Amino acid sequence: MARTEATLPGGARLADYLAVGYLALNCSLGEVKEALVKCGVHTRLRRDMPREVLVYFVMAMCLYPRVAYEEVFRLVIEGLRRIYGDQVRDAQVSKAAISQGRARLGWQVMRELFARQAAQRPRTAGDDYAGYRVMSVDGSTLDVPDEKVNAEAFGYAQGGRGEAAYPQIRFVALAECATHALCEVQMGGVCDDSEHALTRQLFPAFPDDMLVLADRLFYGYDMWRDAVATGAKLLWRVKSNLRLPCEVPLADGSYLSTVYASDTDRRHQRNGMRVR
Incomplete structure (x- = not known):
């Protein structure tokens, strides 16, 4: 993707180093090294570009999307050294070397670190309602660089005006409503993977102490039946044409009804699920 700024405006500031430091404090160098070893991509030779620095570089790119790779890389090294000292060694960087290093790093280690961070995140005040952790499921798409491997993996969205300019990832996330933190994410191709299919892959992350909105x-x-089977409580909007006759009025103004898989099941009063 094109960048319009090659350097940090005004040079690196203390706040920039603090931003890198904040990343390092929340995702420690030890955790990064463990994830690299687990994924089999840890640095083996001293002359290699440090893989642990590349991990933080990928994170920092999200903070500085319009700054040149080399500038962000130097910022990351300096910011990490302010915390870890000589544990982080220097590296000769160029755009080509960074691109090659990222290719060798792969995506698995970032997925591993995301899973670790999501699992370790403590519950905070405002997360709960009536004892349940309030979460939300939603989906979207993201453009990715127009490269052959991305086109083959994800495809191009089709519209009334033809094919999109960039390949797109479709993703569905389970997010904490209070903090908007993403706790679980499933990704797929925009052409081959539906939001319903990706949402089903999130069901193992629905514990019985969760209230899930959608x-x-x-x-x-079928989606509702399988989501209910996880034990989580569900609060989902439905289309206005869904038949939900009032069967049992409740004191708070709501009522109980029954949903069925088909009109035939409704006529025979079978395979119904009670909903409020």
Whole structure:
């Protein structure tokens, strides 16, 4: 993707180093090295570009999307050294060397670190309602660089005006409503993977102490049945044409109803699920 600024405006500031330091404090160098070893991509030779620095570089690119790779890399090294000292060694950087290093690093280590961070995140005040952790499921798409491997893996979205300019990733995330922190994410191709299919892959992350919200496009009889089977409590919007007759009025103004897989099941009063 094109960048319009090659350097940090005004040079690196203390706040920039603090931003890198904050990343390092929340995702420690020890954790990064463990993830690199687990994924089999840790630095083996002293002359190699440090893989642990590359990990923080990938994180920092999200903070400085319009700054040249070399500038961000130097900022990351200096910021890490302010915390870890000589544990972080210098490296000769160029755009080509960084690109090659990222290719060798791969994506698995970033996925591993994300999973570790999400699992370690403590619950905070405001997360809960009536004892349940309030979460939300939603999906979106992201453009990725227009490269052959991305096109083959994810594909191009199709519209009324033809094919999109960039390949796109489709993703569905389970997010904490209070903090908007993403706790679990499933990704796929925009052409081959539906939001419903990706959402099903999130179901193992639905414990019984969770209240999960979702928009109306996620509801379907089979989807609802399988989500309920996880033990989590569900609060999902539904389309206005869904038949929900009032069967048992409740004191708070809500009522109980029953959903069925088909009109035939409704007529025979079978395979129904009670909903409020």
